[in-house]
Every structure is written in C-alpha cells, then in structure tokens.
Amino acid sequence: xxxxxxxxxxxxxxxxxxxxxxxxxxxxxxxxxxxxxxxxxxxxxxxxxxxxxxxxxxxxxxxxxxxxxxxxxxxxxxxxxxxxxxxxxxxxxxxxxxxxxxxxxxxxxxxxxxxxxxxxxxxxxxxxxxxxxxxxxxxxxxxxxxxxxxxxxxxxxxxxxxxxxxxxxxxxxxxxxxxxxxxxxxxxxxxxxxxxxxxxxxxxxxxxxxxxxxxxxxxxxxxxxxxxxxxxxxxxxxxxxxxxxxxxxxxxxxxxxxxxxxxxxxxxxxxxxxxxxxxxxxxxxxxxxxxxxxxxxxxxxxxxxxxxxxxxxxxxxxxxxxxxxxxxxxxxxxxxxxxxxxxxxxxxxxxxxxxxxxxxxxxxxxxxxxxxxxxxxxxxxxxxxxxxxxxxxxxxxxxxxxxxxxxxxxxxxxxxxxxxxxxxxxxxxxxxxxxxxxxxxxxxxxxxxxxxxxxxxxxxxxxxxxxxxxxxxxxxxxxxxxxxxxxxxxxxxxxxxxxxxxxxxxxxxxxxxxxxxxxxxxxxxxxxxxxx
Amino acid sequence: xxxxxxxxxxxxxxxxxxxxxxxxxxxxxxxxxxxxxxxxxxxxxxxxxxxxxxxxxxxxxxxxxxxxxxxxxxxxxxxxxxxxxxxxxxxxxxxxxxxxxxxxxxxxxxxxxxxxxxxxxxxxxxxxxxxxxxxxxxxxxxxxxxxxxxxxxxxxxxxxxxxxxxxxxxxxxxxxxxxxxxxxxxxxxxxxxxxxxxxxxxxxxxxxxxxxxxxxxxxxxxxxxxxxxxxxxxxxxxxxxxxxxxxxxxxxxxxxxxxxxxxxxxxxxxxxxxxxxxxxxxxxxxxxxxxxxxxxxxxxxxxxxxxxxxxxxxxxxxxxxxxxxxxxxxxxxxxxxxxxxxxxxxxxxxxxxxxxxxxxxxxxxxxxxxxxxxxxxxxxxxxxxxxxxxxxxxxxxxxxxxxxxxxxxxxxxxxxxxxxxxxxxxxxxxxxxxxxxxxxxxx
Numbered sequence: 001x002x003x004x005x006x007x008x009x010x011x012x013x014x015x016x017x018x019x020x021x022x023x024x025x026x027x028x029x030x031x032x033x034x035x036x037x038x039x040x041x042x043x044x045x046x047x048x049x050x051x052x053x054x055x056x057x058x059x060x061x062x063x064x065x066x067x068x069x070x071x072x073x074x075x076x077x078x079x080x081x082x083x084x085x086x087x088x089x090x091x092x093x094x095x096x097x098x099x100x101x102x103x104x105x106x107x108x109x110x111x112x113x114x115x116x117x118x119x120x121x122x123x124x125x126x127x128x129x130x131x132x133x134x135x136x137x138x139x140x141x142x143x144x145x146x147x148x149x150x151x152x153x154x155x156x157x158x159x160x161x162x163x164x165x166x167x168x169x170x171x172x173x174x175x176x177x178x179x180x181x182x183x184x185x186x187x188x189x190x191x192x193x194x195x196x197x198x199x200x201x202x203x204x205x206x207x208x209x210x211x212x213x214x215x216x217x218x219x220x221x222x223x224x225x226x227x228x229x230x231x232x233x234x235x236x237x238x239x240x241x242x243x244x245x246x247x248x249x250x251x252x253x254x255x256x257x258x259x260x261x262x263x264x265x266x267x268x269x270x271x272x273x274x275x276x277x278x279x280x281x282x283x284x285x286x287x288x289x290x291x292x293x294x295x296x297x298x299x300x301x302x303x304x305x306x307x308x309x310x311x312x313x314x315x316x317x318x319x320x321x322x323x324x325x326x327x328x329x330x331x332x333x334x335x336x337x338x339x340x341x342x343x344x345x346x347x348x349x350x351x352x353x354x355x356x357x358x359x360x361x362x363x364x365x366x367x368x369x370x371x372x373x374x375x376x377x378x379x380x381x382x383x384x385x386x387x388x389x390x391x392x393x394x395x396x397x398x399x400x401x402x403x404x405x406x407x408x409x410x411x412x413x414x415x416x417x418x419x420x421x422x423x424x425x426x427x428x429x430x431x432x433x434x435x436x437x438x439x440x441x442x443x444x445x446x447x448x449x450x451x452x453x454x455x456x457x458x459x460x461x462x463x464x465x466x467x468x469x470x471x472x473x474x475x476x477x478x479x480x481x482x483x484x485x486x487x488x489x490x491x492x493x494x495x496x497x498x499x500x501x502x503x504x505x506x507x508x509x510x511x512x513x514x515x516x517x518x519x520x521x522x523x524x525x526x527x528x529x530x531x532x
Numbered sequence: 533x534x535x536x537x538x539x540x541x542x543x544x545x546x547x548x549x550x551x552x553x554x555x556x557x558x559x560x561x562x563x564x565x566x567x568x569x570x571x572x573x574x575x576x577x578x579x580x581x582x583x584x585x586x587x588x589x590x591x592x593x594x595x596x597x598x599x600x601x602x603x604x605x606x607x608x609x610x611x612x613x614x615x616x617x618x619x620x621x622x623x624x625x626x627x628x629x630x631x632x633x634x635x636x637x638x639x640x641x642x643x644x645x646x647x648x649x650x651x652x653x654x655x656x657x658x659x660x661x662x663x664x665x666x667x668x669x670x671x672x673x674x675x676x677x678x679x680x681x682x683x684x685x686x687x688x689x690x691x692x693x694x695x696x697x698x699x700x701x702x703x704x705x706x707x708x709x710x711x712x713x714x715x716x717x718x719x720x721x722x723x724x725x726x727x728x729x730x731x732x733x734x735x736x737x738x739x740x741x742x743x744x745x746x747x748x749x750x751x752x753x754x755x756x757x758x759x760x761x762x763x764x765x766x767x768x769x770x771x772x773x774x775x776x777x778x779x780x781x782x783x784x785x786x787x788x789x790x791x792x793x794x795x796x797x798x799x800x801x802x803x804x805x806x807x808x809x810x811x812x813x814x815x816x817x818x819x820x821x822x823x824x825x826x827x828x829x830x831x832x833x834x835x836x837x838x839x840x841x842x843x844x845x846x847x848x849x850x851x852x853x854x855x856x857x858x859x860x861x862x863x864x865x866x867x868x869x870x871x872x873x874x875x876x877x878x879x880x881x882x883x884x885x886x887x888x889x890x891x892x893x894x895x896x897x898x899x900x901x902x903x904x905x906x907x908x909x910x911x912x913x914x915x916x917x918x919x920x921x922x923x924x925x926x927x928x929x930x931x932x933x934x935x936x937x938x939x940x941x942x943x944x945x946x947x948x949x950x951x952x953x954x955x956x957x958x959x960x961x962x963x964x965x966x967x968x969x970x971x972x973x974x975x
Binding site: 439 | 672673736737738739740741742744745749750752753754756757759760761763764765767768769770771772773775776777778779780782783786787
C-alpha cells in the first residue's frame, strides 16, 4: 500500500471513530468533546486520572490562568461561599470578561509574538500602539485570523490600528528575522533549520519555504511618516537565489508549505527592473506609504495566511498549552511531522471548531477551562508519568507578570502593571511557555539576594499593607494564619503554624525583619512560584 | 542522558537553532543575559549520584584570540625577509631559540612543549575560533561542544559549588569573538556544560548577601523556605518543585564562592607579579579558580591579537605580557605541586602571514603556525614540528585541530576517540577520523 493510501485510510478511520464520539456533543457543550477525547485515551491506556481539584485549588488556578494573578482573600472567600452548582463556569465567564484577562493575554502574546526585551523597547511598544493594539484585540475578542492578517499586512486604515505595524517594524528590515518569527507566531512551526538546507528531520519544511517566506516580506521597508512608523513596500526587487549545502542554487519563489507557489514574473538575467509610479496606487490613508499594485505582503495574507490550516491549528495548540501546561503538539510551536499530536482527533476537531466559530479566542479559552481535564488535581497520580495524557493538571511557573502582579496583590492589596517590580521580574523570568520546567540557580539567587525584590517586601508596610497587618497581629499564631491564607489562599496546617511561630519566637528582638523573612520563605517556595 | 537531551529539541541541534528560542525571548537583552543563562545552565541539573571521583586533572586555556604571530613568539626567523625586527634568543634548551620578546619563557623551555607545525584551514576568525575551540570544522546543523565543555563534562565535579567551566574575559567585545561568544558553546552536551562567564564587566548577578540580613538569618530563612517548599514537592510528587528546590539548594555553596571571582581578594604581591593588565590579572584569577576546584578555565581578553596594522608595535606590547603570564603561571603551578595535574595551553585560532601588508600588519595565516603547552600529561622540553626557513609552510610534523585535540584529550586522560551517545543524531566521536595524538609531546 502506498503511503498516500495509508494516510487516506487512516484519516477515514479516524473520522469514523470521531464522528461517533463527537457528533452529538459538539453543539450541546464543546467542553464535552475535550472530556470524551481525553478520557478515551485514559481508558485505552488504563490510566486513572487525578481527582477533580478542590474549589480552593480551582480558584487560585483559574485566576492565574485567566486573570494573570492570584485571587485576593476576599475573592477566594466569595467563590467558596457561592453555593451554586455552576459556580466554576460562572467564575470562568466573569474572569474572561475582566480587564485583568485582557492585560494577562496582552502580556502573554507580547512575549510570544515579540519576545522579551528591555524597558526602553517595552516603552516603544507602548508608545507606538502595539500594546494598545494587543489589548484591544483581546478586550474586543477580535477574530484571530483578522488580527493575524492586520499584523502581517501592516497597513492600518485607521489610527486605532496603528500598533499593528509594530510586529514588522520592530524587526527593523531584518527579513530573515521577520520570517523566522512569523512561522511560530502564526503557523506554529519553526523554520530556522531550513535556512541552509531542507529541514533534516522535518521532511515537509523545505529550504524554499524558508526563503519563500523571506521573499514575501523582503520588499518591505520601515518608513517614518507623518502618521508615525509605517512599513512601506516596493513593487520591484527581492529576487535572489539561495544555495543548499551542496552548492546548488534555486530561485526564491513566493512559496510556503501547504500552499501553492504564487506566480510572479522574475526578471531575466541582467534585466534591470525599473521602479515607476505606475506600479503603485496611493494609500487609502493620506501620508501613508504608497501601495504596490502587486504587493507580496498582500499576496501572503490573502493567498497563504487566510485559509492556511495551520493558522487555526497553531492558535488552538498554543491556547491549549497556555491553559493545560503543554500543547497537544509539544513543543507547542513545532507542529510538524516529527512532533505528532498526543490527541490528533481532538486537535483536528478543536481547530475546525475554532475556524468555524470565527476564530473566537475567548470561546476556545473558556471551553478548555470548563473541561474536566483543566479542573483535575495537580498531584500526579500513582503510576502515571506521561504528561501528554493530561491526566493531572500540569504545574507551570508563574510568568514574570503573573508573579509581579501576585506579589503586589498579596503584599499591598492592589497592583500596577507598570510597577518597577514588574520590570525587575521581566528581566529575570523570560520564558512564558517553557517546554519543561528547569529552574536555573540564577532564579534562586535572584529570590535570595535581589535588592529590589526584598526591598519591595520590606516596604509593604503602609496602612493596610501586609507587613503592617502582620506586625499588628496579636500573636505569632495569628501571623502564621494570615500569612498562609494571604499568600497560599488556604488554611495553615499545624506543622506550618508551629514552624512559623518558632521562627518568629527566636527573633523577638528583630520582629519586622523576622516577619519579612517568613514572607520571603513563602514567596520563594514552590507553592507560590507555580500555578498548580 | 534522557534529561540532558530533553531541552535540546529535536530540530537539529545546530548553533543557531538551539539558542534561537532563548535569544528570541531575550530579544535585545542578549548580551546582558547570556552570561546568566549559561551560568545558570551549569547548575540546573541535579548532582548525579553516580558521579565517581574523576582523575583530578584540570586545564587552563590562555585563549589568544585574534591570533598571535608565530614569528614574534615561538618560531622566530631572525635576519630573514619574513622575520621582522626582533631578534631570537637562546633558551635553556640547547639549540632552541624563541623570540627575544619572550625572555622569561626562554628560561623554562624545559617545561614547555612547543608545536611549530600547526597547519589548519579556516582563515577567518569565526571559523578559526570555531574549529580551534571545538577541535573540528563544523558539520551543520550539528554543534560540537567546545573544549571546556567536554573537559568539564569528563573531569568536572558536577556537585561542586565551584563552577567547573569558567570563561574569564574582561573584554566583552571582540568582533567575531564577540559573535562567537553569543553562540552555543556546549553544543550537544547541553547548556549545563556551558561556561560560567565572569571577569571584567561580567559578574554573577545577585551573588552577594544583602546587608539587611545576617548570614545566620539568611541560612535559617532558607531552611524555613525549604520546609514549606519540600512539603509541597512531596505532596504533589512535583518534578518542577524538585528542580526549584534543587536550585535553592545550591545558593549557599555558590555564594560561598563569590570571593573566588573577586580579583580584589588576591594578594597584591601576586597581582604585581602577574602584571596589572587585564589579561594577566585574569590569568592569575584562573590559577586561583583551578586551585579552588574549577576544572577548566579559559582566559581571553576580547580579540587583541589581530594586528593587521602595526603588527610589530602591537606585538611588542602583547608578547612580553604573555611571556610573563606563562612564566608566572607555570612557576606558581609548579610551586604548588599542581603542574602535573594542570594542563596549560597558550594558543590562538591561527597564525600570521610571513609577509607584511601595506599597513605594516601581518594578516591571517593558518598554513604554518605555533602554540605552546605545559603541565599535565605533557612532556616538557619538546619542540615538535618545523617550518621552512622563511616560515611559509610546515616541513615536518603537520598538526591540524584534530591531532591537537587528540593530544589535549590524551594529556588529560580523556579517551580522544570515544563515541558520543547522542540519540537521534549521527555518530560523532570526541575527535573524528581516529586522529592520532602527538606522541612526542605526551609525557
């Protein structure tokens, strides 16, 4: 049997199984599809998943995942006192509609699409509207395909969209860097390996795709206009040859994987292309750069991006990774033939569902959060080691912004997204979706000796702030209780109270220091550091 | 092994690909953070329980980046049209002369092994550095680990608080060397075998205890943290928390070595003896680190040796400093009884042209050049190989990077031909093609 027939047969088989599982549940409650797909695998592999998590665990987890911070003691109490059966779903909906959610997703996607940087560049991203563009996209829950198209076309037709140019603009005419970041950001693949040769392990990623993606953007050029930064585009040029390792050269056609190569007349050898006004039309916005009649960027957006199967698939897999701790394809941005999905039918279904429902990010996020698997206990069950089973909630470290907000909230009762402690954390904790959790000793040193962090704890002593409240408590025991409740969102155990009381008692002569040290010992521990 | 390669994604492990993702996240912070990243990498794996006591050999690489001239160092051609203005002087080895810019080394030639017949191919810095620090020309997309990483992996004590592979480089600049420094040094061994970078403007962030807490409170506070955090780790059977706690577990040990990285702690008399130049001071620091438990220290100083302009004037400043550094280092190691266990290598990435260019500089020349070694496993008093009377070509005992590395590994008691165990990658050996070590320079 040929390979193609094999695959066709497999697809048919999958669809058949899948139809049976999915068809009825799909409309009623999409989360049910996730439940069915995951539990089918558990059943097949004789896996006993973890128990459903407690309400206490749930409330901390879902605030972190959807609102980017821990809940306050009051928010926790409110949730625990909510007697309604659907209180979890209600909380999910409330959080998804909150401004905190907007900020959290803007943080995540800024790091994922643009990378970490320094304070001055973050300030540029704010100044030139990129941050605002991202926030608006999530606040208005704009369709992801529209957002992707606007970012890659980079031709805003009104001022509110001006930040859309920044994805390309910040990369400063580095066309290879542009291509290498578009591939993971909007297609969930990595193409760097194909720069010098066809990908050695991933057969479908060819060198012509790498240079093709570069070519779609290599006529683009940053321009400072009276309207602000824009990315102009030339109607000519951008033709070159690329050589593979054996020295054979090929033309850089407008090619990308899983799409048809776009026709474009290549100049003859020694033919010099002449630029002329006739090749352009004026921009729809006055003072914006003129637009080539044949625009490679527009070609890319219209003919490659819009109907590309990976556009939906990559976003689904990434949102899954954000909520579930790893992608159905892992790593989440290597959706290729050597990284098979752990649940292929589920990924297919979710991707199709996402595309069919207007690339609705919030709907998909809520769907995953409502699933049983999202609400499992984080304690790994006996005899289960494979995280791709999603048989327990996978811990993940708080991102820099989650950490900064949560510490502010715990210590001072409020938070600011631009507090200095945010920039300190952002410089230390770079990853937002690590492939696996490996804590570097530099992080431990940071917690142990960083002046800004420790100073922040110490200075949280104004009226109503935690240090002041702790000092004001009547006993060490009540200090211990308040600390555990505020920082961990749960009641303290006897052992824990005993340990804290003992620590404080030994330091009666330097009480504020001692309390500060206890706060530190909880903030720097795994229970605070991870979402679980 | 599983864990070690876990992070190295199955893309293809080449230089750019493996570091790209982190660099991307770091954005424009690359320079500032790379030292942290590789620094932390060294310690991010738990101590291996089955780590056995290793041979105890160590290595200092004086990395003469930019490439010094063989004519003004180990292979003078006095009075010839290529020889330049400096004389040659006799040494304590009968019949052997070296440049008059190296009077001190002339007195310890019985301890040195000089190779005068280096013949390599890359003639540009980046490719030269790559080949001469990894021991092979590249085979894209795979990245061979750098010498220090291999030695740290083979001979290092992973549970030691003292970093096993240290790059001391007071100058973070250096053209192609700067670019090379930003790349992937540990290659397929994994980032934990990358160097801790220190020296000059590099420092280890947050290494010092704040004044606001006493040493004993700092320790007790950690004990309290550990109590809570381990409880969580156990309750959750959490690998993530285990990694978190393991990192904190190393804090005290590493903080205790902070003084090792502080030049100010070294005796003034030693500092004067080595000379106050940055390279010399860091060579002294290398000795100090090796004495205190590091396994491999690479001392660089940007890329000062690339003298395309005013070669003679520049070398007249650089070579005497090198001469003194080698002399002091060998003397100190010898006096401390450490020379037999410590290999010292002084080399660059190639040599310099026999002719001068229009700017009175010597250009890149991989065709015939020299280097020197001493200490562990090396036979002192050997001059191996020879060039023709004008220094244009090697006439005896050609040595390329593979033979050189086979020699270095042999001297350190590391099997030069062992195969790497790299699941999913082609077969690689520590040195390829069964290249033979230079028996004549091995003790």
